[in-house]
Amino acid sequence: MLIVVALGGNALLKRGEAMTAETQRANVNKAAAALAELIKEGHQIVITHGNGPQVGLLALQGAAYRPAGADPLDVLGAETEGMIGYMIEQELENAINHQKPVATLLTQVVVDLADPAFQKPTKFVGPVYEKAEAERRAAAANWSIAQDGDKWRRVVPSPAPLEIPDLSVLKILLRNDVIVICAGGGGIPVVRRRDGSLVGVEAVIDKDAASALLAEQIDADALLLLTDVDAVYRDFGTPQAQRVSALSVDDLDHISLPAGSMLPKAKAAARFAGTGKIAAIGRLEDASSILRGSAGTRIG
Numbered sequence: 064m065l066i067v068v069a070l071g072g073n074a075l076l077k078r079g080e081a082m083t084a085e086t087q088r089a090n091v092n093k094a095a096a097a098l099a100e101l102i103k104e105g106h107q108i109v110i111t112h113g114n115g116p117q118v119g120l121l122a123l124q125g126a127a128y129r130p131a132g133a134d135p136l137d138v139l140g141a142e143t144e145g146m147i148g149y150m151i152e153q154e155l156e157n158a159i160n161h162q163k164p165v166a167t168l169l170t171q172v173v174v175d176l177a178d179p180a181f182q183k184p185t186k187f188v189g190p191v192y193e194k195a196e197a198e199r200r201a202a203a204a205n206w207s208i209a210q211d212g213d214k215w216r217r218v219v220p221s222p223a224p225l226e227i228p229d230l231s232v233l234k235i236l237l238r239n240d241v242i243v244i245c246a247g248g249g250g251i252p253v254v255r256r257r258d259g260s261l262v263g264v265e266a267v268i269d270k271d272a273a274s275a276l277l278a279e280q281i282d283a284d285a286l287l288l289l290t291d292v293d294a295v296y297r298d299f300g301t302p303q304a305q306r307v308s309a310l311s312v313d314d315l316d317h318i319s320l321p322a323g324s325m326l327p328k329a330k331a332a333a334r335f336a337g338t339g340k341i342a343a344i345g346r347l348e349d350a351s352s353i354l355r356g357s358a359g360t361r362i363g
Contacts, residue, residue: 064284065107065237066354069274069331070094070347071290072113075147078191078212082120091150092158097289097350099158102242104351109237109281110151111274114143114248118267119189119217136219137251137263144169144247151244165242170229171261172250172268172276178222186221186267187211220266224250224273228261230280237281249273271331278335285341287353288328293346295325295360309361312336329362336363 075087075094101108121139134142148167156165184207192200197215201208209218227233227250236243249268253261271288278286297305297318310318312333320326325344332342345352345359353359 064354065109065281066101066285066287067109067111067274067278067281067283068098068101068350069271069286069288070110070112070151071288072115075112075150076116077291082116082190087147088150088154091147091154094347095151095154095158097347098155100351101354102159102163106354107237107240108242109233109277109283110155110242110244111246111270111277112147112151112244112248113270114140114147115186115188115267116190117143117147118248119187122189122217135263136265136267137253140248140251140267141169144251147247148244155242163240163242165244166236167247168229168233168236168243168245170227170233170245170247170250171253172224172246172273173226173228173255173261174222174252174264174266174268175225176254176264178220180222181220181266184218184220185209186219186269187216188219188267189217191216221249221269222252222266224268224276227273227277227280228253233281246270246273246277269327269331271327272334275331275334278340279338283335283340285343285354286332286335287350288332288342288344289347289350289353290324290328290344291346292325293349293359295320295329295344295362299325307360309363312363315362332362339363 075090080086118139152165152167191214194215197208206217249270250273252264252266252268254264294306328344336342342362343353343359349358
């Protein structure tokens, strides 16, 4: 099977962990072990990943040290794609004993400046704060903020991904049996000018939405959205929480899911499931079992 595997931000950094290279590498090492199982089972995989904490930290550093010339979000997205891709690439090569080539592709993704998301930021980036601290930082830096669990974080525009201009390069790599890491953090957000040229834009694309688009455009057989939760739950976070092993696309209209975490995954899975392929959500270490249908939540 050709599988798009979307790694949640927890693959690199779990909530509350220090954002150090050592911590991220240790988490990537665990992710690589799960990915190596899929490869050893004979599957061809394309890997995407989140970058919210990392891009947010770079933005904070830029604002602190170069307030008048801080890099825009598209540039920060490219920087984190390279950094995270490097870690996944190296750890995965080690996990499969260098038996297959692995490559990281910096991936541009076209969005539309008329997308309503530019008027209503919703995508979490950066560290979590107590409410008072988040409000102080928002006032100082002209941020938008929103509640994330029991904490607060910065939110930025998250327009819908429309096109992957680098698709031809990706397909060349796949034809040559290269394991590709791409569309990290949802890809680098760009818009098309009237003359057809591309230019970066201030946004962060949802990684799961970009992964679904990618899976469609490379005609993947399956899309696995992997996180630190073992499945989709009804009434998540309450004493009445119930694990759901399967959901139809219609069921998603009747289940309440956390808007900042599970809901984008469910929407992305539903989009790809509409093509008649496998779409599932679950825990990273259960990847092989999720593919077989014995773990996680299958959507379709």
